[in-house]
């Protein structure tokens with residue numbers, strides 16, 4: 001079994017230094033590549049020149065968390081007060097997925113087949129357009145935070161795997177244990193390791209909410225992560241932390257974790 005590649009997300013420098021800083025940090029701390037969530041104003045040319053300059057490649061592109069919603073519709077989605085407060089910022093910085101820089105970049109990098117990440121609810125919003133996307137790109141779908149209004153496959157990646165298999169949809173899965181933790185807290189008997197086992201995801205996001213928002217796993221969560229990796233190793237593990245989390249600490253934690261399995 002090939003060891004997972006470690007990617008850095010530009011969430012780690014979102015407000016300070018942006019995508020350029022993500023390239024610099026990926027090289028400095030020895031990541032294998034990047035997952036980028038492009039800003040509205042990021043261009044494919046900028047990405048190509050940063051790749052060349054830093055010798056780091058974009059492995060995946062995270063689309064904005066809305067297909068075509070306006071800000072008002074975005075704020076009204078089920079979410080925490082914190083997320084509602086930040087929705088205007090994301091909307092301003094990222095725009096919506098349908099006309100995003102992310103899709104333009106994915107087209108330019110098409111030969112290399114970077115993965116294109118969509119939140120599960122965005123695939124529902126994209127409706128008929130989603131199947132065209134799965135034909136054009138290597139789509140991976142990420143579980144969103146549990147709210148009772150959402151159909152279970154949207155927050156449970158094990159059920160998402162079953163659904164896509166049954167419907168013959170060609171896409172991979174991203175497991176975000178931080179998003180899943182709300183289901184664990186609200187629904188007794190929900191077990192992240194069991195769900196992970198059923199999902200067998202291509203990608204894991206490291207973005208935990210136990211100590212802070214988009215932080216590193218605490219010691220109990222690290223043990224769960226270790227148990228998951230012993231069952232199945234994804235192709236990529238992505239450090240998707242906020243700009244106040246130490247990238248060095250995150251990278252060392254992941255290196256240690258991979259060595260221990």
Ligand SMILES: [Zn+2]
Pocket residue numbers: 142176205207240
């Ligand atoms: Zn995530």
